[in-house]
Amino acid sequence: MSTAPRIAIYPGSFDPLTNGHVDIVRRGARLFDGIVVAVLQNLDKSPLFTVGERCDLVRAVFADLPQVEADSFAGLLVDYARQRRASAIVRGLRAVSDFEYEMQMALMNRRLSPEIETVFMMPAEAYTYVSSRLVKEIFALGGTVTGLVPPLVEARLREKLATR
Numbered sequence: 193m194s195t196a197p198r199i200a201i202y203p204g205s206f207d208p209l210t211n212g213h214v215d216i217v218r219r220g221a222r223l224f225d226g227i228v229v230a231v232l233q234n235l236d237k238s239p240l241f242t243v244g245e246r247c248d249l250v251r252a253v254f255a256d257l258p259q260v261e262a263d264s265f266a267g268l269l270v271d272y273a274r275q276r277r278a279s280a281i282v283r284g285l286r287a288v289s290d291f292e293y294e295m296q297m298a299l300m301n302r303r304l305s306p307e308i309e310t311v312f313m314m315p316a317e318a319y320t321y322v323s324s325r326l327v328k329e330i331f332a333l334g335g336t337v338t339g340l341v342p343p344l345v346e347a348r349l350r351e352k353l354a355t356r
């Protein structure tokens with residue numbers, strides 16, 4: 193009997209990709225046949241990295257995992273998930289403070305597309321306080337982000353800062 197590959201979408205801003213994100217993707221890659229790291233094309237925000245740069249970083253960081261793909265999307269996440277024939281949306285839950293927002297999104301997405309399940313995963317404890325927003329703030333103010341982001345992301349952050 194042949195079964196369709198189980199594809200999960202891991203959506204987010206990833207500006208930039210942190211070690212918390214990396215941890216979730218690596219865990220997700222063990223559960224699904226394919227995991228698509230889907231970078232939101234968000235017109236409202238003024239990002240540090242372009243969507244293309246963020247996708248390139250994802251590709252480079254997960255070069256050792258052929259089941260991980262980087263892509264970008266605009267519009268409704270459930271429409272994109274359906275288009276990619278995904279059965280699940282993966283989201284990381286770091287702390288109770290994440291829960292309310294995540295539950296609201298998961299239930300809204302379920303209402304919009306009942307066949308797609310949201311799967312919550314917890315990162316390793318070491319990353320429960322890591323966020324892209326704090327990484328950017330710390331880096332911009334001269335603090336060290338070593339260990340919070342992949343070395344390649346840290347190098348790209350340094351390049352960004354130098355050109356600003």
Ligand code: PNS
Pocket residue numbers: 203204205206232267268269270296297298300301
């Ligand atoms: O990394 P983020 O910013 O927490 O990710 C949020 C994201 C991309 C998952 C969310 O903003 C999203 O899904 N946006 C796409 C538009 C959409 O589907 N909105 C309805 C969500 S219920």
